[in-house]
Structures are given as C-alpha cells and as structure tokens.
Amino acid sequence: MKTLKSLLYIVGLPVILLVLWYLATAFGEKNFFVPTPALLAETFVETWTWDRMTTDVFPSLVRLFWGILGSIVIGMVGGLLIGSVRWLRALLEPTMEFFRAIPPTVLIPVLMLLIGIGDDMKVAVIIAGAVWPILLNTIEGVRAMDEVLSDTTHTYGIKGFNRVRYLILPSAMPQIMAGIRQSLSIALILMVISEMFAASSGLGFTIVQFQRSFAIPEMWSGIVLLGIIGVLLSFVFQLVERVVLRWYHGLREIENAA
Amino acid sequence: MQPDPHSAAGDHRAAGIPASEPTIPTQEGTEDMTPDQISTEGTVSSQGGVAETPDGLLTVGKTLPDGEAMLAVRNLKKVYHTDGGDIEAVRNLTFDLPQGQLACLVGPSGSGKTTLLKCISGLLAPTAGEVTLHGKKVTGPPKSMAVVFQEYGRSLFPWMRVRDNVELPLKNQGVDKAKRDELVDNALEAVGLAHVPKSYPWQLSGGMQQRVAIARAVAYQPEVLLMDEPFAAVDAQTRADLEDLVRSVWKQLGVSVLFVTHDIDESVYLGERVIILSSSPTVIQQDVLIDLPEERDQLETRSSQRFSELRHHVYEQIQLAKKGFRPEDALAK
Numbered sequence: 337m338k339t340l341k342s343l344l345y346i347v348g349l350p351v352i353l354l355v356l357w358y359l360a361t362a363f364g365e366k367n368f369f370v371p372t373p374a375l376l377a378e379t380f381v382e383t384w385t386w387d388r389m390t391t392d393v394f395p396s397l398v399r400l401f402w403g404i405l406g407s408i409v410i411g412m413v414g415g416l417l418i419g420s421v422r423w424l425r426a427l428l429e430p431t432m433e434f435f436r437a438i439p440p441t442v443l444i445p446v447l448m449l450l451i452g453i454g455d456d457m458k459v460a461v462i463i464a465g466a467v468w469p470i471l472l473n474t475i476e477g478v479r480a481m482d483e484v485l486s487d488t489t490h491t492y493g494i495k496g497f498n499r500v501r502y503l504i505l506p507s508a509m510p511q512i513m514a515g516i517r518q519s520l521s522i523a524l525i526l527m528v529i530s531e532m533f534a535a536s537s538g539l540g541f542t543i544v545q546f547q548r549s550f551a552i553p554e555m556w557s558g559i560v561l562l563g564i565i566g567v568l569l570s571f572v573f574q575l576v577e578r579v580v581l582r583w584y585h586g587l588r589e590i591e592n593a594a
Numbered sequence: 595m596q597p598d599p600h601s602a603a604g605d606h607r608a609a610g611i612p613a614s615e616p617t618i619p620t621q622e623g624t625e626d627m628t629p630d631q632i633s634t635e636g637t638v639s640s641q642g643g644v645a646e647t648p649d650g651l652l653t654v655g656k657t658l659p660d661g662e663a664m665l666a667v668r669n670l671k672k673v674y675h676t677d678g679g680d681i682e683a684v685r686n687l688t689f690d691l692p693q694g695q696l697a698c699l700v701g702p703s704g705s706g707k708t709t710l711l712k713c714i715s716g717l718l719a720p721t722a723g724e725v726t727l728h729g730k731k732v733t734g735p736p737k738s739m740a741v742v743f744q745e746y747g748r749s750l751f752p753w754m755r756v757r758d759n760v761e762l763p764l765k766n767q768g769v770d771k772a773k774r775d776e777l778v779d780n781a782l783e784a785v786g787l788a789h790v791p792k793s794y795p796w797q798l799s800g801g802m803q804q805r806v807a808i809a810r811a812v813a814y815q816p817e818v819l820l821m822d823e824p825f826a827a828v829d830a831q832t833r834a835d836l837e838d839l840v841r842s843v844w845k846q847l848g849v850s851v852l853f854v855t856h857d858i859d860e861s862v863y864l865g866e867r868v869i870i871l872s873s874s875p876t877v878i879q880q881d882v883l884i885d886l887p888e889e890r891d892q893l894e895t896r897s898s899q900r901f902s903e904l905r906h907h908v909y910e911q912i913q914l915a916k917k918g919f920r921p922e923d924a925l926a927k
Contacts, residue, residue, distance in 0.1 A: 491717065586797070
C-alpha cells in the first residue's frame, strides 16, 4: 500500500503532463514543431536504435563519465589541499573567483586550439565547468571542521594521511556530496554543448543535426533521451549517497526528532 | 612545619571557640587572610604553599621535589591576543600531579579551566611557563595522554560505529589486530558498553556516548587522563553513575587523572585532592586534600559528615572566588 502510494506520487505529474500534451496536440491546432505523444514515442523507438546508441550515445556517456570523474578527483584533492593549507587558500582564492566567473562554453574555441577537437577537449570543457561546485564545497567542508573533533584527533596523535582519511574526508563528505550533485547537471549540459562544436558524433551533435534538417520529432526524441539520462544520473547519485552518507542522514534524523 | 590540621581543629571545636575566630589552622595559604569567611565546622588541610613567581608572590599548588612528579605545571600563563586587546585567561599556575593520583580542578565559570587543560594537553601553547610530563616539556599532544571532552556529541566520530571509534587511536598507532581487539573489548566491558559495538554514537544516549569516549581513552592506555567537565551535559542520575565509573576505571588502570569540573560536589566526591582556581585571570586559590575514605559510595560518602565539611569549605572558597577575591592581594597585605 505504502509503495503503491509513493509510486503514484512519482508517476503522478508525468502522467498529468502527458495527458495535457496529448489533449493539446490531438485536439488543438496542428503544429509542425510540436509532435503528438504517440508520434514522438514512435520516433523515439525508430531513432534511438542500437546502432545509434553505439555511435552517438555511448561515446557521449563515456565523455560524461570521464568529465564527472575528473571533476570529482580534481575538486576533492584540490579542495582538501586548499581547505587545509591556509596560505594556499589566501593565494588561490581571489584567482579562483576569476576563473569561476568564466563560462566554460567560451573556453571551447580556446581549448580546441590548445588540445584539438577530440574527446580530450570535450572532457576538458565538462571539467572546466563541473569542477567548481565540488571544489568550493570541499573547501567549505574542510574549513567547517568541528573543533572538538579536530582536537580529539590531535590528542590521539592522528595526523598526516590518517587525519585526512579518518577525519577530514568523512567530515567534509556531506558538503562534497552536495557539490557533486550540482556538478552532475552542469556536466550533462556541458557534454551536450561541447558536442555542438566541431564534432562528428555524440548526442549533442545528433540533436543539432536533427534541428538543422528540420527533423523535428527526432530532435524532440533526443531531448527526451537527455532528460532520461539526467533522471538516471540522479538516481545513481542517490543510491551512492545513501550508502556514503548513511551516518549523516541518521544523525540528522535524530537531531530533527529531538 | 605544618601542624596536623585535624587534631588542631578538633581542639578548637572542643574548646568551643566562637565562629568568628580563625579556626582553620593551615600553616599558609589564603585562609589566614580571610578568617571571618572561613567555615568553622570541620577543618580542611591545604596542601599548597606560597611561592615567589614571575608574577609576584602567589599561592601555588602542592609540588614535589624535582623529578618526582609525573605531570608538573610551572608558572603557566596564557594570554589571548585579540583585536580588542590582550585577555589574560590564566595568570600563573603551579602544581604537580603525582603518579596515580586523581585530582579535581574546580573553579568558578570563566576561570580558564578549559584553557588550562588545553595547555596541559599540548593543544595550546602557553604564553609563559611550562608543562612537563616525566620531566619532558610538553610542546604538542603527548603520546601518553588522553583527553575526554565535555562535548561528547562532537568528540566521537559520527561516521564510525562505537567499536571503530574506540579502535581508531590504536589503529593509528599501528597496534596489531589481536591486541587491538583485546584492548577494545576490555575497554567497552569496563564502561559497560560491551553490548553496543555496532551502533553509531548518535544512536546512543548522552551518558552512553560519554562512556564511549571514556572507553576510547581507556583503550588507548594513557598514563595521564585529562577530563574537561565530562559530565556537565548529562543528567544528574547518569552523572552519578559516570562518576563511579571514573573512580573504578582510575583504580583499575592506575592512571593519573586530572578532572576539571565546575560542580563542587562532584570534585569532592571524586578527588583525592581538589585544586580550587580563582576567577580569571586564574591563579591557584587553594589546594585542598580530600581525606575521604578510599571506597566512595554515592549514598554513604555524600551523606557523611566529612563530605559535607569538605564540600562546605570548597563551596565557600568558590563563592570567594566569584566575588573577585584575589589570593595574591591577600598575600600582599
């Protein structure tokens, strides 16, 4: 009963939107740019065949994966360093604000010149945008270290790598996960955008191709696919977060109950 | 040079000396200066003395000849430099902690107790003076010292289960697995928590969390155990249990314990000695010997005549400190 209820909550809004869309397209005025749900579904199945998956979707996802992984590694390692070393923070923080303000999309031509038009460039574009939330959240998480916990590890002589592993990293983890969550959607957007320039494959490239050749239902089906990827990404993230931050959610629940 | 204070007191009482008379026969220290404010009920022996320090003539705690003390605090001073000017939290503290003693530090709120403890544990560098452990100057947290903080909720790692929390300092030291398991099991057993190793600390009550913190300190096998108002945040009934726990752990392990508290009853009940601190800037006001029987019991001990005498005395001293009484001013007179 309970699962049924939560299932209804999940599909409720999508169903309502689909019905509205159906009513508007089937009974309203015909519009070349907006297909009916049935046509879109048909086109979706026809367009995203296994062939297309291997030539366009999977390469995109691989680039997305490397971009996210690169952002997490660079963001966390950099954040741990900048967060714990005071002079490094003083040195880098103003400059970081400058680079953070640059939209990664304007870097695409520059990166094309510097590292070519291959996958490296696309991964670099994703990292250039997605690294920031992770980096800044990690810095904040490290800085917000509880003083008593920090004193405790000092009195027990826990330092160096053990301090990072047992104290700094876990205590910053709630913030780091919040950063990763933001980065995921940025990475997806940048994956599409990076493929719109000088690319010959990929989701972004395909969608732009459809758009330019007025294959309107096909274009919409690509957008739907992007949405599905976004939902799956967030689903995977939630699974990971539930395991990594189990202690944190438990702690919060008890604090809120008290 | 010190007459036996107990027999002397007995005489006074027997002779029916009126309350206004100076009846505390301690040889030195602060009582002489404020005779009218001192209890006349029992007598309390002050173990401290007076010494010439860099900060002038001051009362100091009991000290031992060089090299005999386990933990020695000498002319410890801590001044915080802030934008609003310097704040002298601790002016001058001198006392020794012999091997295996349980000493309580009690003082009015804001008397720099936590500052003192942080200096002793090597977390804060003193402005002047020094702390030595086995004759070696403390410059960082020493290996043979463990600290139990007041904020149990913030001193345990919330991402680790109870057992992992207790085990971590040992793991960090590279103690092998078999030895580690043994130490952790024994420590959890000693604090009565053998049944919850798999819980997270935040799933436990406050008193139990503080037990975990004590177990962690016990498993670490320190020579000196510092406790910074460890029971200030637990309820009264739990507190009584934890006090007895500290006494039993102390006896079992033979560690030296320095127990900081603002609770006068607690300090008298627990300690073999109560060091009374003045209000800030802190100096030692008195170093009182607690001559209660070795075996303490929440009911018997607390209702005994001697307990109430000692409690009365410490309470009066704390009241004096709160009113801004300065031991050094009294000495200067």
